[in-house]
Amino acid sequence: MDEIQQQVGGVSYAPSPPEEFCGRREELEQLSAILSRAGEHGQTVMISGPPGIGKSSLLNRLAYEVQERPGGRQSPVLRAEVFDLPGMIFAAFRELLNDLRRSSASARFGSLLDAESMSEALRYADDVFEKYAAPVEPVGLLPKAGEEIVGVFARTPEVGYDRVYQAFEELLKELGRQMSMTGHVAAVLLDDVHLASSHDRRLLRDVVRDLPPGILLAFTCRTEDGAGSGYATMQEEIRELGIHEVQLTGMQRPEIRELGERRFHFSIDDAAAGLLEERAGDPFGLMACFNALRNRGLSPSRENVADVIAGADDPAGLVFAALPEPMKAWMENLCVLNPPFPVPVMACMLDLQEAGVAPATDRLLESSMFRRLPDGEYAFAHPLLQEHCRHCLSEETTVALNARAADCFERSIHRLPDRLHVLLSLAGHLFDAHEYGKAADLNLEIGLRFHHRDDHDTALLLTERAIISAEHLEDDALLAAAKRQRDLIRQRASGPLTAGR
Ligand SMILES: Nc1ncnc2c1ncn2[C@@H]1O[C@H](COP(=O)(O)OP(=O)(O)O)[C@@H](O)[C@H]1O
Ligand SMILES: [Mg+2]
Numbered sequence: 001m002d003e004i005q006q007q008v009g010g011v012s013y014a015p016s017p018p019e020e021f022c023g024r025r026e027e028l029e030q031l032s033a034i035l036s037r038a039g040e041h042g043q044t045v046m047i048s049g050p051p052g053i054g055k056s057s058l059l060n061r062l063a064y065e066v067q068e069r070p071g072g073r074q075s076p077v078l079r080a081e082v083f084d085l086p087g088m089i090f091a092a093f094r095e096l097l098n099d100l101r102r103s104s105a106s107a108r109f110g111s112l113l114d115a116e117s118m119s120e121a122l123r124y125a126d127d128v129f130e131k132y133a134a135p136v137e138p139v140g141l142l143p144k145a146g147e148e149i150v151g152v153f154a155r156t157p158e159v160g161y162d163r164v165y166q167a168f169e170e171l172l173k174e175l176g177r178q179m180s181m182t183g184h185v186a187a188v189l190l191d192d193v194h195l196a197s198s199h200d201r202r203l204l205r206d207v208v209r210d211l212p213p214g215i216l217l218a219f220t221c222r223t224e225d226g227a228g229s230g231y232a233t234m235q236e237e238i239r240e241l242g243i244h245e246v247q248l249t250g251m252q253r254p255e256i257r258e259l260g261e262r263r264f265h266f267s268i269d270d271a272a273a274g275l276l277e278e279r280a281g282d283p284f285g286l287m288a289c290f291n292a293l294r295n296r297g298l299s300p301s302r303e304n305v306a307d308v309i310a311g312a313d314d315p316a317g318l319v320f321a322a323l324p325e326p327m328k329a330w331m332e333n334l335c336v337l338n339p340p341f342p343v344p345v346m347a348c349m350l351d352l353q354e355a356g357v358a359p360a361t362d363r364l365l366e367s368s369m370f371r372r373l374p375d376g377e378y379a380f381a382h383p384l385l386q387e388h389c390r391h392c393l394s395e396e397t398t399v400a401l402n403a404r405a406a407d408c409f410e411r412s413i414h415r416l417p418d419r420l421h422v423l424l425s426l427a428g429h430l431f432d433a434h435e436y437g438k439a440a441d442l443n444l445e446i447g448l449r450f451h452h453r454d455d456h457d458t459a460l461l462l463t464e465r466a467i468i469s470a471e472h473l474e475d476d477a478l479l480a481a482a483k484r485q486r487d488l489i490r491q492r493a494s495g496p497l498t499a500g501r
Contacts, residue, residue, distance in 0.1 A: 010291040011263050012368040013284070013319070013381035015056035018064035020263050023255030024054070027246050031062055034244055035069075035216055038185045042176065042211025046238055047220045048231065049248035051384050052284025052315070055220035058248065059189050062218055066187040075184045076103040076175075081191040082200070083379070085338040085424050087450055087458035089133040090200055092190055093168060097126055100175070121174045125167040131158040132453070133420065157453055161199075165206050172212055179214030190219035194231050199455045205237055250281025259283065260300060264290045271302040279309050284384060288315035291368075295322050316388035319369075327367055331380075335389035336401045336432070338425055340377035344415045348408035349401075403433035431465045440469035444482055451485070456493035463489060 016022075027047075034043050047055045063077045080095035082088075101122060134157075172188075179186050193204060204219070211217055223231045238245060251259065253273040260266035260273075268276075280289050289308055290300070298304040312318035320328065333349045334341065347357045364370040364378065371381045380386035393401065406429035409422055416422050427446055430439035447462030463486045470479035 010294060010368050011287060012371065013287060013385060014368075014371040015060050016054070016263075016283075018061045021057060021061040021064075022258040022262050023251055024058060024061075024248075027058060027248065028061070028065065030244070030246055031058075031218070032065060035062075035066065035185065035187075038216040039180065039183065039214060041213055042215045042217070043244070044208045044211055044217040044219075044241075045244040045246060046234070047218065047246045047248065048223050048235075050224040050282065051222055052282045052382065053248045053250070054283045055222070055248060056191050057283070058246075059191055059218060059220055063187060063189060066185065066216070071184060074182070075179075075186060076100065077187045077189065078103065079189040079191070081373075082193055082195040083339045084195050084383075085421065085428070086197055086461055087424050087446075087455060088197070088420060089453070089455070090129055090164070090203065091420075092193075092196070092200065093203060094126075094129050094133070096188060096190075097122065097129065097171075100171075101126075115174075115178060118174050118178060121167075121171040125171045128159055128163050128167040132161075132164050133157075161202070161454065165203060168203065168207060169210060172207065172215055176212030176214035184214070186215055188215060188217045190217075192222065193219045194222045194234065197455055198457045199453070201233070201237075205241070208241055208243060250277065251283060251286065252281075253277050256281070256286060259286055260290060263287075264294060264300075266290060266293070266300040268300045269302070272300050272305045275302055275305050275309075280315065282315075284382060285315040288318045292318050292322055314388075316384045319385065320388060320392075323367075323369075327369070330364070331369060331385070331389050332393060332397070333401065333404075335380070335386050335393070336398065336405050336429070338421075338428065339379035339386075340373050340375070340421075341379060342377055342412065342416050342418075342421075344412035345405070345408045346378060348411055349404060398432065399434055402429045403435065405429040406433055406435065406438075427462060427465070431469065434472070436469035436472040440466045440473060440475070440478055440482070443469065444478075444485065447485060447489075451489050451492065454492070456489055459489045460486065460493070 031045065034045050037043055047058055049055055059079075063079060066072055066075050066077055069075070078096045078099040080092040080099065082092045104118065104122070175186050190204070193201065196204065208217065221231050221234050235245075253270065256273045256276050257268045260268040276286060276289065280286055289305060292308045292311075293300055293304060296308075298308070308318065312321055323331070330350055334346060337345065337349065343357065343361065346352075347360070350360060352360050361372075361378065365372060369381055369385055370378050372378055380389075390398075406426055409416075409426050409429065413422055423442075423446060427439065427442045430442060433439075443462040444466035447459050447466060450456075450459035450462060463482060466482040467479065467486060470482050
């Protein structure tokens with residue numbers, strides 16, 4: 001343990017705090033121009049680029065800029081993040097709602113947001129979201145069998161997509177109206193929409209199409225596709241809607257020098273900066289390189305930079321090479337989980353006793369490999385770290401860790417507030433653990449619920465898992481049922497939309 005503390009550390013791979021944000025002047029100017037028009041017409045901007053290029057950091061900085069403007073302290077900034085578990089039904093939008101509720105409650109925005117009509121719209125949207133998404137009743141039961149888990153899953157949603165959209169639109173209108181009356185702008189920020197399911201993207205698209213004055217909507221989208229099929233679709237939709245796009249590319253020499261100076265207290269000469277620009281120009285790569293130099297006690301000369309870069313295939317590999325074994329082992333254990341990681345599940349995966357949990361989470365944060373989310377859950381500091389970690393696991397270890405994860409979710413289930421996250425995690429872990437009996441039932445059942453909600457992507461993904469599981473089980477009846485369900489979903493997916501517009 002002490003070893004972990006001594007050897008790791010360094011500057012975190014989480015998105016940059018706004019005070020440490022470097023460079024990107026042109027992009028910030030673009031954003032500021034867009035922001036200045038938001039009072040008159042609602043404005044939407046997509047920040048795009050490959051992983052590690054600095055999208056989330058720019059989003060953080062935008063939030064800061066909004067609040068640093070004259071009168072900006074009274075501008076609410078709502079922020080939410082999409083994670084890579086498919087089917088989390090409007091999770092990010094619900095997070096925005098919670099954020100808005102918190103803002104309304106705070107004295108700073110009190111005078112702006114206390115209108116009765118505002119609370120009314122909030123309550124209503126909340127209720128509609130809940131009715132649409134709530135897949136399970138509050139439960140106290142639940143060990144092992146898939147059927148028991150599914151037994152408490154509500155049937156079709158009580159309200160359709162159109163109601164959800166209307167409620168959210170109403171809420172934004174009301175928020176925009178409050179802002180316009182006082183000459184402020186509310187910023188709505190969504191990180192990583194390439195991970196959003198078709199559902200969430202549909203809501204986003206509909207919202208963008210009709211964004212009221214007084215609202216700036218900014219979202220980030222990853223262009224390189226290790227995860228999700230988002231960007232290609234998103235870009236097409238965006239072209240149709242004519243919204244702004246800020247594309248991020250690698251950092252240039254002056255920005256690299258600024259980053260070295262501000263975040264690592266390195267003074268970097270032109271030769272070293274030139275090499276970095278050429279070889280590791282994305283901020284994640286720079287962070288990996290600077291942390292490695294610092295860890296090894298090396299000065300940032302061109303030679304040392306060249307040495308460090310030559311020592312690893314990619315930046316994530318560079319980060320891992322420097323980690324002490326115990327921390328690596330923890331990361332391996334956690335990397336099969338879907339963020340956000342609930343603390344009880346993490347504790348179970350790491351085999352921690354009650355008293356060991358708080359010190360362990362402290363260590364995870366100190367290691368700079370993890371970050372804490374606003375609701376007290378955890379995630380890898382950057383998705384590239386988690387992806388690298390998953391990639392390095394052997395097939396055998398992957399199966400074993402998924403079995404463990406499924407078991408940990410089952411054990412902790414009564415302590416976890418987000419039923420949908422639990423169900424979807426279980427469905428995924430059981431399948432990846434090759435526990436096909438349970439995986440088939442659970443994935444088939446949940447797949448059907450998503451079909452009822454017209455989330456075809458998620459429904460198909462879950463149903464395909466059921467098909468593969470049935471094949472492994474050599475269960476012909478189950479296989480036929482799963483295939484029937486798949487055909488039904490495909491049919492509906494290719495047909496006209498049934499709800500909303
Ligand atoms: N402009 C910047 N100034 C300082 N640090 C940055 C900047 N952009 C990115 N970083 C750092 O680089 C890493 C990757 O940035 P991040 O914003 O997470 O990228 P993305 O969201 O595109 O994957 C993080 O560790 C972050 O702190
Ligand atoms: Mg990001």
